[in-house]
Amino acid sequence: MSQSLSQNEDTIVALATPNGVGAISVIRVSGPSAIPSVDKVFSGKKKLIDCASHTIHYGRILESGGEAIDDVLISVFSDGRSFTGEDSIEISTHGNPFIAQKIISVLLLQEIRLAEPGEFTKRAYLNGKLDLAQAEAVADVINSRTEVSLRGARNQLDGILSKKIDSLREQLIHTSSLIELELDFAEEDIHFMSLQEIVRNIDEIIEEIEALLKTFSFGKVIRDGVNVALVGPPNAGKSSLLNYFLKEARAIVSEVPGTTRDIIREDLFIDGIMFRLFDTAGIRATEDAVEKEGVLRSRNALKEADIVLFLNDTTVGFSEHLYSEILELNQSDRIVRVANKVDITRPEPDKYDVQISAKTGVGMQSLFEKLKAVALGSSTYTERTAIVSNIRHYDSLNKANEHLKSAKESINKRLTGEFISVDLRNAENDLGEIVGKITSDDILNNIFSKFCIGK
Amino acid sequence: MRSFDLIVVGGGHAGIEAAVSAAKMGCSVGLVSMDKNGMGRMSCNPAIGGSAKGHLVHEVDALGGAMGLIADQSGIQFRTLNKSKGPAVWAGRSQNDREIYSEIASSMVAGTQNLSIIEEMIIDAIEEGKKIVGVRTAHGEEIKCKALVVCSGTFLNGLMHTGMSSTKGGRFGEKPSVGLTDSFVKMGFEAGRLKTGTPPRLHKNSINWQILDEQPGDVPPLPFSLRTPKDKFPYQPQLSCHITYTDQTVHKILEKGFGDSPLFTGKIQGVGPRYCPSIEDKINRFADKERHQLFLEPEGLNSELIYINGFSTSLPVEIQFEALKKIKGLEEVVMVRPGYAVEYDYFPPHQVDLTLETKLIQGLYFAGQINGTSGYEEAAGQGIIAGINAALKIQGRPEFVLTRSEAYIGVLIDDLVDKSTNEPYRMFTSRAEHRLVLRQDNSDQRLMKYGYEFGLIPKEMFDELKQRELVISKAKDIAEKKRIVPNDINPILERKELAIADNADTITKLVRRPELELKDILSVLPEDDEFKLLISDDKVYEQVEINIKYEGYIQRQQELIQKMEKYEKINIPLNFDYLKIKTISTEGREKLGKVKPRTIGQASRISGVTPSDISVLLVYLKS
Ligand SMILES: Nc1nc2c(ncn2[C@@H]2O[C@H](COP(=O)(O)OP(=O)(O)OP(=O)(O)O)[C@@H](O)[C@H]2O)c(=O)[nH]1
Numbered sequence A: 001m002s003q004s005l006s007q008n009e010d011t012i013v014a015l016a017t018p019n020g021v022g023a024i025s026v027i028r029v030s031g032p033s034a035i036p037s038v039d040k041v042f043s044g045k046k047k048l049i050d051c052a053s054h055t056i057h058y059g060r061i062l063e064s065g066g067e068a069i070d071d072v073l074i075s076v077f078s079d080g081r082s083f084t085g086e087d088s089i090e091i092s093t094h095g096n097p098f099i100a101q102k103i104i105s106v107l108l109l110q111e112i113r114l115a116e117p118g119e120f121t122k123r124a125y126l127n128g129k130l131d132l133a134q135a136e137a138v139a140d141v142i143n144s145r146t147e148v149s150l151r152g153a154r155n156q157l158d159g160i161l162s163k164k165i166d167s168l169r170e171q172l173i174h175t176s177s178l179i180e181l182e183l184d185f186a187e188e189d190i191h192f193m194s195l196q197e198i199v200r201n202i203d204e205i206i207e208e209i210e211a212l213l214k215t216f217s218f219g220k221v222i223r224d225g226v227n228v229a230l231v232g233p234p235n236a237g238k239s240s241l242l243n244y245f246l247k248e249a250r251a252i253v254s255e256v257p258g259t260t261r262d263i264i265r266e267d268l269f270i271d272g273i274m275f276r277l278f279d280t281a282g283i284r285a286t287e288d289a290v291e292k293e294g295v296l297r298s299r300n301a302l303k304e305a306d307i308v309l310f311l312n313d314t315t316v317g318f319s320e321h322l323y324s325e326i327l328e329l330n331q332s333d334r335i336v337r338v339a340n341k342v343d344i345t346r347p348e349p350d351k352y353d354v355q356i357s358a359k360t361g362v363g364m365q366s367l368f369e370k371l372k373a374v375a376l377g378s379s380t381y382t383e384r385t386a387i388v389s390n391i392r393h394y395d396s397l398n399k400a401n402e403h404l405k406s407a408k409e410s411i412n413k414r415l416t417g418e419f420i421s422v423d424l425r426n427a428e429n430d431l432g433e434i435v436g437k438i439t440s441d442d443i444l445n446n447i448f449s450k451f452c453i454g455k
Numbered sequence B: 001m002r003s004f005d006l007i008v009v010g011g012g013h014a015g016i017e018a019a020v021s022a023a024k025m026g027c028s029v030g031l032v033s034m035d036k037n038g039m040g041r042m043s044c045n046p047a048i049g050g051s052a053k054g055h056l057v058h059e060v061d062a063l064g065g066a067m068g069l070i071a072d073q074s075g076i077q078f079r080t081l082n083k084s085k086g087p088a089v090w091a092g093r094s095q096n097d098r099e100i101y102s103e104i105a106s107s108m109v110a111g112t113q114n115l116s117i118i119e120e121m122i123i124d125a126i127e128e129g130k131k132i133v134g135v136r137t138a139h140g141e142e143i144k145c146k147a148l149v150v151c152s153g154t155f156l157n158g159l160m161h162t163g164m165s166s167t168k169g170g171r172f173g174e175k176p177s178v179g180l181t182d183s184f185v186k187m188g189f190e191a192g193r194l195k196t197g198t199p200p201r202l203h204k205n206s207i208n209w210q211i212l213d214e215q216p217g218d219v220p221p222l223p224f225s226l227r228t229p230k231d232k233f234p235y236q237p238q239l240s241c242h243i244t245y246t247d248q249t250v251h252k253i254l255e256k257g258f259g260d261s262p263l264f265t266g267k268i269q270g271v272g273p274r275y276c277p278s279i280e281d282k283i284n285r286f287a288d289k290e291r292h293q294l295f296l297e298p299e300g301l302n303s304e305l306i307y308i309n310g311f312s313t314s315l316p317v318e319i320q321f322e323a324l325k326k327i328k329g330l331e332e333v334v335m336v337r338p339g340y341a342v343e344y345d346y347f348p349p350h351q352v353d354l355t356l357e358t359k360l361i362q363g364l365y366f367a368g369q370i371n372g373t374s375g376y377e378e379a380a381g382q383g384i385i386a387g388i389n390a391a392l393k394i395q396g397r398p399e400f401v402l403t404r405s406e407a408y409i410g411v412l413i414d415d416l417v418d419k420s421t422n423e424p425y426r427m428f429t430s431r432a433e434h435r436l437v438l439r440q441d442n443s444d445q446r447l448m449k450y451g452y453e454f455g456l457i458p459k460e461m462f463d464e465l466k467q468r469e470l471v472i473s474k475a476k477d478i479a480e481k482k483r484i485v486p487n488d489i490n491p492i493l494e495r496k497e498l499a500i501a502d503n504a505d506t507i508t509k510l511v512r513r514p515e516l517e518l519k520d521i522l523s524v525l526p527e528d529d530e531f532k533l534l535i536s537d538d539k540v541y542e543q544v545e546i547n548i549k550y551e552g553y554i555q556r557q558q559e560l561i562q563k564m565e566k567y568e569k570i571n572i573p574l575n576f577d578y579l580k581i582k583t584i585s586t587e588g589r590e591k592l593g594k595v596k597p598r599t600i601g602q603a604s605r606i607s608g609v610t611p612s613d614i615s616v617l618l619v620y621l622k623s
């Protein structure tokens, strides 16, 4: 017996796995008529409606003419015990996009419509299956494209960020209590916290929030990847390096300066982080119209780059001129100065961050390490670290931080508790917004539980 | 058959405000009390006001209520608490002569037109078609009414405990009120039980005052009421309180009685307040605290009784006495009356609406302890709102609701309705999210317009306020423009050991400096200066200084209020069926159905309603 807990009238369908050829594709159906509707196109041993929740069944999906489209495995989630909190079906088929599309189009002939982007997550959230932070993390899982990214999203799903925010909120509530205590219970014979102690508490919270804020650039990196521009004078070996990275002769390499004209884009994964490589035309003054256009594109790529790999041919020497041009467009800590062709000549000392040979592969390990270090900043990331990868969370944390700072300002201005408290409460609300908690009687409850109040 | 527009049950602090305001609004009011001379009894400590409670008294006063006037006339000590902090948390507190308080309250009630006192006990409320139509007295008389305000204090099935013995009663020496609870339960109300306590009373002459710390009142004392004439105040001679402490010996003695404590043995079922625990509770819960502060407060000018604040207890009499004698200054003490705990019925307040009318029965209002609050001031705040609304309803006029950003009274009632309560509810400034704008000093600017509208505030007073507001805003304008030259201000800066000024600053800028006060600036202005003359009035001076000094914060608070207003303005239909929205959590659905919030703002404050419930609700209200 299945029964929908949902108030959503519609039943929706969508491909749950990324579009493309994989081993299997999963099609998800959710909503009040999910089970009976799929039943109409399913042929198996039993009717799905008679199957228990959380069971898997082998069978076939049939076209309207009765012809089988494919063999499938169907998972049944009834009584609302599913990801969305509604009755759901998951259909696993062979990972051929044509088959998945065909099955979906058959389902659309039933009382089922195509889901809007994020609609499954939205339903899960509205049905109380996920809190806001989790819902956003799920969206990240879906959109995440890299291995580390997936780990980041999962660990947030597990609530590491939520837990961290909760504990910061608790610290804040405690500090607020100390202030409120003195306002509402001034007559009591209790030890009131000194301002220094309150400042120290606030400082601790600020420090933790700032550490979280720092993880944001990292969170963004693991979610979206980084753009890396291979830039340098002609013949420096940029295309050779690209080919080395990709382990194939992707770009044309020649001893003629000005070989590369158009930008060549390829993805490289290092330890799960996605680097989007842009091999560019060597930058120099030129009369050749095509090369000129290429150089223009190189300069544009420089602007877009998160990281600049500035390649130099050590047989020629470090191009100071080009370096100062790059410095105008990019932060120095985002530029990696690379000496290439060290198999021929030793580079001048102190000019380079990394020394390599695109020909022999010398120094590649340190180049990888360097790329990773620049991409991730100084943050050390483990599975247990709370990471901010969502812009809304980042904003709220920023606001909380600002409020805490103005609370400190009030203290410096020698204003009393009721003024300090305005900002502390705002900060608490900001944190509450991340985890979806609204201030209620937390402060008073904390006071009553920790202090002997009442004459 | 006797008949009134409005019947008010109970002549306590809520009942007085309800009855007097409705009578002044033109309703015929019958005030039912078991003793016509016992109006406004202070059943617990002989004091009015205190942190956040002082705010309530000022607000009741600005609405045209009685409490501030009675407290001023019977006060034997006045202090402003939190004077070292900012004006938002300054709070007036008075010690009062218990007898005089009650006498003044009784004569004020007796002197109110349209108001009759009915010396009776009400045992039954009568409804027809979910509308109140009358009451029945213990003598079987039926009295008709169009509305009923119940302010029964601790009297509903009151039960007093000392040690393992208990007596029926709402207050020492007074009978409980029986019957009414059953009457309401039969109508479908849910009742609960609460507990409160009171300390022993000591004989004044048995205390060794010389060795105790004295706590005198403020000089000069400040009244609560805007209507109290300056030349008559203070009405009574002023007295001091004294302070003493318990110690380990006292705690040990008290612990001996824990086995016979109605509290610890589970004899008391009602839930007591966490902010005002009994002494045995304090010792039990905070075992490592070595001493507890006690205040010895006079009960009146001619009273021999001393109230020992902080020593509320329901332990056996012998234990109370033995422990008291070990307290410094009380070695020879005579205990005139032991402390006791009192249990009483209340009706969890989610059952009333923001007007204090019950959701179940039209024309029935609850105010005061019956709604689960504690404190005279909380009672008075509800009393006046219930009285005004009952009168408005009888007269077919629109209802009156104060918002959280307007008044502590608004916070109080909104909290009660949205969150209900299962312990006695007391007001704290921290409950008010808009604390900086809800000050004692501006209660007239916030609320007097309503008092005037309902005819509870005389026209001259309201005109005076309007006039004052004009002067205040003019003075603020001048302060923005008028500059004080370095020559004038530097002597003051030097005296305060501050860096001297190079440029002329405006008054506004100078007053905003934490080290400077408005009066510093006044001291350098000539006697006939326009600004100086404008702010010569104390109230104007105070408003100008506060408004300038804290403008940044006040403005930010206003912005926040406006931001929240968005949600306060999204109405939810009263008959909205939450059960049909399965996407709201089970708890959320149940709570929403119980409270029946009027707005999304209110809904979001209900405990157990999650932010995602609110977003679902918003989606549904839009579609
Ligand atoms: N010995 C040696 N030769 C290298 C190395 N890297 C590149 N070369 C040679 O240098 C020449 C130029 O290499 P490319 O990779 O085409 O240089 P590029 O920077 O892409 O040049 P443009 O596209 O013209 O700007 C080729 O002949 C490469 O074989 C190296 O590490 N060692």
Ligand SMILES: [Mg+2]
Residues within 6 Å of the ligand: A238, A239, A240, A251, A252, A253, A259, A260, A280, A281, A282
């Ligand atoms: Mg090239």
